[in-house]
Amino acid sequence: MPRVVASDVYSIEEIACRRENGVSIVVPIYKNAEVTLRCILSCLVALERMPGAQLYLINDASPEREIKALLSSFMEHQSVHVLENQSNLGFVHTVNRGVELAGNHDVILVNSDVVVSPDCFETLALDAYSNKRIATVSPFSNNATICSFPEFPVESTTFSDQPLIRLWSAFNSARLPLISAPTGVGFCLYIKRRALIEIGQLDAKNFPRGYGEENDFCQRAIAHGWMNAISANCYAHHEGSISFGSQKDQLIERAMQTLDRIYPTYHQQVAQFISADPLVHHRLLRYLQVSFQTASPIVLHVLHNLGGGVRQHVDELKDVIAKKIISFELLPLSSEACLLRIGHPNRLFSVSFPQGNFSELLLFLQLAGIDCVHFHQTSGFDASIYDLPLKLSCKSIITAHDFQAFFGTPTLTDSNGRFDNAKIETGVCSIPRAILDSSLVIFPSLSTKEIVLQKIVPSRHVTTPHPEPGRNTASDALPFKRKKSYTIAAVGALGLEKGADRLEAVAKELAPCGKFQVKLIGYAYRLLTGVTTTGPYNDADLKDIIRSEGADILLFTALWPETYSYTLSYAIDSGLPIIAPRIGAFSERTAGRPNVFLYDIDVDNDKLAALVSEAIAELEELAVIPPNEQLVVNYLPDFYVAPYLNEVGLRRRISHELDFTYISGLQVTAREVEKATFREKIFIFLWRYSHTFGVAQLLRLLPFGLKRYLKRSLTRRSVIDVRKRVG
Template identity: 20%
Template sequence: MTASLKGTKLTAGADDKIRHVVCIPVRPGEEQAFLHTFSCVLNQNVIAAPVLVVDMTCEEDKVPGLIRSAGISSSNGHNDVFIEKVSHCKLDNELACALSIHCNGKFSAYDLLFVKPGIELPYAWDARLGKVAYSDPLVATASPMCDSSPLFSLLDSQTLPVTRQHITDDIDRTAYCLGHRVYYEIPGFFEGCFYIRADALKEINNLDELLATGKGLSGTWLAKRIRAAGRLNVICDHLYVGRLNNDSRTGTGQTDGNDLDDVEKAVADGHLLTYIRYAVGESIRKEACFSSMPGLEPKPVQLHIMHSWGGGIEKWVRDYTSAAEDSINMVLKSVGSSRVFGHKLSLFTDISDTYPVRTWDLSIPIYSSSIAHLEYQRIIQRIIREFSIDAVLVSSLVGHSLDALNTGKKTIIICHDYYPFCPAINIYSNGICRTCDEQRLNRCISENHSDLIKGNPTISDEGWMTLRDRYLQLIESQAITMIAPTDSVKRNMSALDSRFSRADFTVIPHGLSIEKRDLEPAITSKHQKMRAVVLGQLKPVKGLDLLRNSLPELCELIDIYLVGCGDAVSTFLDDDSCVRIIAEYDYGDLPRILEEISPDFGLLLSVWPETFSYTLSELMVFGIPPVVTSLGSFADRVKNGVNGFLFEPNKEALVESVQALVKKPEKLEAVRKNLSDYSHRSLREMVDDYRRLLQLGKAEAARYELCIGTDIGLTEPYIRLHKSYNKLIKAYERTYQAYDRVHQAYKQRTNGYNQLQQAFEQLQKAYTSKESNLEKARGELKKAREEIQRIHDSFYWKVGQRTQKVGRLVRGIIEKK
């Protein structure tokens, strides 16, 4: 077999560091499949390797013309494409043709990345195979997973039909996220797509002789020769390639497994990929999706630490991730109950993911927060290595350990509240806490009804003082930056503990993504009284008691609309005629709800110092004058009489403020006019501030580490477990098929029985009807007989009496004669 030495170069640019060439053979009849795969190669690679097209069509200028007419271009813009036309070869052995050109041509020093037409390639397929190929000097070939053979398949027979609507990228993303970034030895390589090192080819005996004739050179032979040379064929658990139009063959040369040899069958029966097959299959059946591929995409990876309660922290993380498109934002949530907040940890590739990518059940639960937790420490260190974490953003340590602050990575704390310094979160215990020594902390733990305190049997003033000390030590030793949404946070924390005055505080106000809209106020409409809206949940610290105590006076002045207050509030306030309640609402409906209410002003009644307040932002964006307590972020953000109104957090001050506005509505109009020019900072502006602070820079593609996962299945008991599991799966499939057949037969018999039952019921109904009619007829017949008998008896009696009289008369006459 010979090949032309002259190559047709279609695009320019080369990289001296590149060590492989991508090779695509194309045979007659494979032109469209070739174009599909060729496009994948150019657009899904991250390494600008040269592309070698082996033209086996035997038609002059066929392949170059196809490429030009298709207008295919490389997304990275610098791939060199060469076309080598084969003049004589055995057309059904494209592997031999490709190896011949590779080993005898200008690319002999390069590794070979071979891919057949019809294969669909996902993002960074080339970098992943190359990383595995060079993970160990003994590795000769690296193969992806593909559903063309039992040795390489990812999806089982039950999952495959579900994936008809899934594209290769989606399945590959799931495999990458759920895989452990490991590889396993297998007897051969996937002939549809594989990476083979140049040094391994040189170690194969008699390869040149076989290439000269092209006879006897097959993938199976090559794999055996590789093993004979002491080299390895491996498959990776974090790369999946698909097939054009889900064609199970796609010209890959693979089979359904009937012709596997004994070694291959043994591997297929107890395959080490069983765990990833099961995980991916379950995720597809649950319709789980993962938003990102940490460590693979060329983006820095940030890990958000938070609880799973929802609320303002959830909103902030969602807002941040939606605007931080140039980074990957993973989320580690603590999951628990109302008494134990850290039963387990769930890791998500993004806050929008419906299912976690990893879950850990903690053998020792975390009630509120732990000073140190060995299991948690190992988990977070594994996350950092396995998912290439660059920075840690802590939004809440509820259900977490302080080990989250000691990872060695750039760490910042976003002060959404005052936890963990304050075990009650909001520095409120029968009033705002201005100081908190051990004695006051002891009283707080005894008297405070906060969920974080009352259900925690491990909490004590001594233990929490130790936690505080460790918290502040880590902030200092790890150079952790504290993010304050407003200046009040630093002031309050420094007043509580002077050590906070030495901390590195940076003020970054939250951004907001909501369309500005000026609403028509109620006083200009036909309402009899002014309307006030109270946004958000109402709890004691949010002013529930303040509102309840003030209602008799407020109801004489205004109507009050509670929007998003929660169902529990109705038991306290529903009897008041001036109160209207919308307990829950979808955030997207807020503009419509406010427009329908058309409030004159908004009331925010928090008796604890809020750190920011999204509800205040929403009121101002909609041009609704806020009337708020003069605490925390309210006092920082509201200038009295300019963009809102401040009052002391007590009943008298609240009622007096409302009375003043009712008497002089022009004050509201002045503030409303000022708010018409109000512009809230955007999410992009907020994220840019964090970007400048973190300074993470650019990240390389495919920078993940291999073999970080501990459950890699390299031990003999694990192999046995998976073999047994695989047998159980097959037995289950057979049982399910048998059950399905029995179930179908049962359904048929049931249908027949139901039809018979219906016919029987109809006959029984007809019989009952006829029986009823017959019984009725019998009754009527009996009555008729009785009547006849009565008539009969009556007739003969009357006739008999008259006959007797006649008889006597006749006898008398006769006797006289």
Template identity: 30%
Template sequence: MIGVTSDQKHPDLTGTASRAAFSGYGHEVTPEERAEWREVMSARAQAAFQRGQEAIQSGRLQDGVFWLERAERMARQSPNVIWALAIAFLNVGRVEDCLKRMERLYGQYGLREAAFLSVVCLVRLNETAEAISRLGAALSKFHILPELGQLATQLAETGGLPGWCTASNAGWVDVDASGSIRVSLDGIEVGRGNCGRYTLPEGWQNARRLEVRVGRRHVLGSPIDLQALTRCESLVRATHKGLEGWLWYPSEPEHVPAVILWDERVISVPAFATDVDSDVPLSRPRSFLFNKSFMPKGDCGPLILRDEHGRLLTGAPVDPMVGRLVSANGKLPKSLYPVPVPSWAHRPRVPRVSSGCAVVIPVYRDLAGTTACLRSVLKTVPPDIEIIVVDDATPEPKLAGFLDRLAQDGKITLVQHESNQGFPASANDGMRLAAGRDVILLNSDTLVFSGWIERLRARLAFTDVGTVTPFSNDASILSYPSVDAENAVPDKAEARTLDHLCQALFSQEEACIDLPTGNGFCMAITADCLADTGLFREDLFAQGYGEENDFCLRASAQGYRHFPAPDVYVAHTGSTSFGSSRKALMGRNLEILNALHPGYDAKVAAFIESDPLRNFRQKLDFSRINELRGRRRSILLIQHDVGGGVGRAVRQRAQAFEQQGFLALTLRPTFLGCQLEWSRAQKTDFPNLQFTLPAELSLLVETLSQLKTHRIEWHHLVGHAPCIRTLHEELRVPYDVFVHDHIWFCPRISLLDGNGRYCGEPDVSGCETCVATWGDYLGEDLTVPELIHRSRHELGHAGRLMVPSHDTAQRMERHFPQFSFEPVPLEDDAALLLNVSRQKNIIAGRPLRICVVGGLSRWKGYDILLVMADYVKGMSLPVELVLVGHTPDDETLIAAGVKVTGEYREDEVLDLIGEQNADVGFIPSVAPETWCYALGILWKSGLEVLCFDIGAQSERVRRSHCGAVVPLGIPVEFLVGFILRRWGPVS
């Protein structure tokens, strides 16, 4: 194992180690480089996807599965790839693999096709009872796939059911059943007779349940959830062309929808959209454009557009004049004049007296979340504060009943909408009732804790205050722990603990930080600000997203300021909806927001860049990690930021320290300094323990001291700031060294020259000649003698000097004879070898399959594999080469005939190797590895292994007697010939 390895972030072969070494302190990977690499990876995934599709279309199903699996590993979040692979699995009989992916697609996207094809998989797996249950659930929400009618009949008969049914957005229900059938809507009979199609009466879509019975028994699929069946994905936006948008019904994509215009005209929308950015696989939105010929004359104000079931399209009401605003083309009405982000002075800051307070909570759906929210509010709000709940026409009867009971008991003031109007309109109705008082606007998917309202109100005590927003897991710039990654939703106990911690760490300094905007999930607004600014712009922001930002910017123009409430933490579930409408509406509204308030993006970007709340989040991280420590002492493991074998070794060492009763901390380099982490946590759990070096070295030392760090273990210092090399002196603790590669004496790290050949480890003058010829990868201004001198000094002051293998110990002792290095194996080879079969199981007439594992850089043997592939291909030898892994240049290997599976996760590599039906493993590394995890993987998969006579890999293979060692530099024809003689079919 060499510490600095090939990594997906570094696409070039020759510069891999160099670029890996440079990542870290003072060597940032630029956005352009990241974008370039994403483009490379995307192109690879797309190429694999296309090859898979082409193979399947030409009847080569197994080849198609291989390429689609490769595409999936490169684009793990792509639902279209997952779908294509699932279908391919079904076609080749890998039904369980298909089912896993169908269940994932249904769980993540509510995909109709996945729901029904899960049933097909279950039938093939002979899980009939579960198949019947799943089919009933699917029919209750979706119109059936046309080709599954016969299967539905069979399953209904098998389950002893009288038949099955399916409903359509066109207003009918088909019934395949025997006996006298009764059809009812919300308990009222609307049809009776035999099997066939029943047309539903006008207004059917306003019902909640469609029931089909034979006698007293439901048919399969009954009762049908009409709200789910008629759910419409849509968007309408104003552009310079007119009103344009799209809509479709995910429950029945083949249904041709219609739009009801403001003047009751009904317009059919048959044309499929081609430019909708949808995350939903197999989505089939249909597009419309209503140009000026459709529009009322003049400034008509917002227009209402509905789907054929009478429900507002997402984005409606919509003002056609907004098209002029976002395109900067044409005269605007006064209400749409842009309001630039202000730079003038704020209002005078003097104490103010509140005239009272009300909590406003808009509610739509989610019985469990809303009841939990309201109970937490009722438990914590003082009796003199009115709780105003706005029921925005909830489609959930149980939720409506719960709200009615609270209102009847006098616990809340309830406002009820006859039809769904969206968050801004609901918030406005609540705030109108609270006129003259301060308002705390609260989402119905939040949890609050004792004293929250008193602490928020305390922040409203001055005349310059406009809004105040607490911390939360999902609050944009006020999110914790991370502001730029999705945070997990804490449970009630965790959230309460965070709220207490925010109180304990609060200081007035953080409360006086100016925010560019508040956040509407929980936003306290002073009565004066509300009176001067006005309500939310429901005429512009429709169902929501951006309305509170617009409000805050208009308030800023009045001189009001926006502040955090760092002593309050409110848990926020956030949106649980799926589909394209939410994402599209956010994009539309952000465009409007930036057109209305030029400079908004820049102001937010400047706030994020300066990050004035960083110190408070850092204090929270430290307090939480110190609480986890308890009375334990800490050990600090220093590593690079490249991952690979070093990252795995650090995880293993950290786990061992934790088992011994220590808190194992790790330190990674960053562009500006370093990141402190707890080894057992995810990277997003404590993201704020970053330190800018050398400016914050004293803070880092203080933090580590308070965490009772009593020892440091060096694993890799490449990429770290120079002061990390003397961190032990600042802490006054001992340190140990674990050697992972040859960076201690080789500026090129891998012991390879520029031609990819092992250098032979010459003396210092020979090293200097090599470096002068080929360059170095350290990224430091050090000569070879200076590197040796520094290494000698650092190794000499360390406690333990550990290496993974005897070969590494001998190599290090040859260069540093004054020291003794202790072999500490990273794996138990004896346990790994239990899986290896020493008997030949080669099938006569089938090519010999040679398997290589891992991320293959040049020193890992890329050139060797390529030369072997060319030789095998040129000589038409009965050999197949498979790389379970990836390289910086997969395409060249693939063109030479190597099967390259692509990147893999650690938990799937053994299955991947097993799928290749390999006969022998091969480690083609041409440099001395210090351990070689790939060797352990191959043994664990049951394969004997061949390697070159160099490094820990040859030491371990020779000692194991489970493989063979050949001379480094052996000609390719001799190498392939040896493999065929040793492992080829017995003649």
């Protein structure tokens, strides 16, 4: 099992004195002169900190003339030995030749597609001699399976846009304990000469071409009582497999089969190492240190844990700003706990903190150097969540995804799900005045701004639509195609306030003529009579689903002033005609668009059905209906390109050392896999059976309020999100 490798010496000076051998670096070379040059130059810099070290550059009969010309330029360089195989021996034979030439030196194997840090060789040597029984040491890298950083155990692109010198600088801070592993990784591998003498060279017979040879060596080392250590004290950049090209997968498969034959438990050992993830705290600390040194602001996004449009907005916003801003996010787990997710897009680390008393969370965020807290939706959080910006002395932003924080209710609807203007007057704002005065409030629509400003006036606010990198919200309207019958489609998860009952009523009104089929692409809070329901969907598939379901016109039946509506975005992107209520974001977001039909929110259902029929008739005649409403919509354009970055800002960071003892005491997980709770499993079981005919008829007799209460007692997530967790 993986464990911390205890140091049996007490100072770097003592470790340096203990090393009885010199060090030789062996670089097998075959292809790509440009990449190889970067490797050689980095090795030469690292060599300067290793007096007496030698560099062996071995050309394995490369077919590229540029390689020979490149290597010849280093032949006169002190401490560099340029050699050439008369024929192509393969990676492992070439390494063994270098091991032999190195005499009694320890050896560092370096792939020709690796760029090492200036202190890499020195650090690996110090780590190797921190314990007598260490045979091999591997550094962290962007692309080195169990040594990968910060993603694990896969290739990482998180810091691909950062200069290597910035990563190297972060790794220069306090030394971290080594972790033993079932194998080292051969892209950059320190091997003690004493281990080579006792164990033997790499196995060129079973692994002649490369892949698997270092795993075999490390397993032999373990069998002889040695350890293989992974070091988070240095970082080497690895471009990956330039010599093997298209043969890589085949070579790996063959090597893994050989390893299984020789070491039947090897892959089990690796799987256990990955599952235990003993390096997660090391990676988190180094991630924070790299992030702290970047020129990028760090933003904490605060949101509920219920999925939906808020989740979609935060994910897409982080996509848009990923190259300029580092994103953390905070979600409630329960009334006692919250979860801090670190890293985008892969949510590299998840750290649990208590709720109510945010002192532990606050300490971590102070150490991380948060520049701005962006509040999206605070349902599920303790009221003291709004204290974070003041206690962190950082900026804050509030996005009005709904009306919960401003009026105490998300949709401003009554018990029948209809918009109730009185809710504005009686509503209570949960945002402290000090935060409203110091924050920028973002309204995603003019309608939302007008409603909030009736009672609450933030000191600063801006109106700008959500960024939508995956959709064209200015797409052209498609000409309508005349048909014998038409599919009227609604989209989304329809509750009472989203107009599920209205959709059913419209379907009933349209049914007698036999010309229309009404579909719900999504699902409703109950089974809708006369409406074909397709069920939950993934957002990424929605555009294709709208097309495959044969939708001819898209109908929105919301009874409240939606602040934005992502389903409307998909509708616009589809190019299909749209029928929507004249309330909330619908009017302004469809302003000036052809083939749009708006209706008053209080229209009777039979008249709405008549509007649908009339709209189809007009489209049959004209194919493209000119816009009949021209609103002046004054959005701030491109807000999330530059103004958002300026608003977030970058504070003057205070230099400090992150303490590994503190970090290692946190509840940290990586590769987070959300599992459904027992209650959520019950909910999905009931939901599936609720759509059978008999049960559906029975549920129709229950009051909506009771059904909503029962659903929320089991889960407050959407059906889509719960199904993803249940599987």
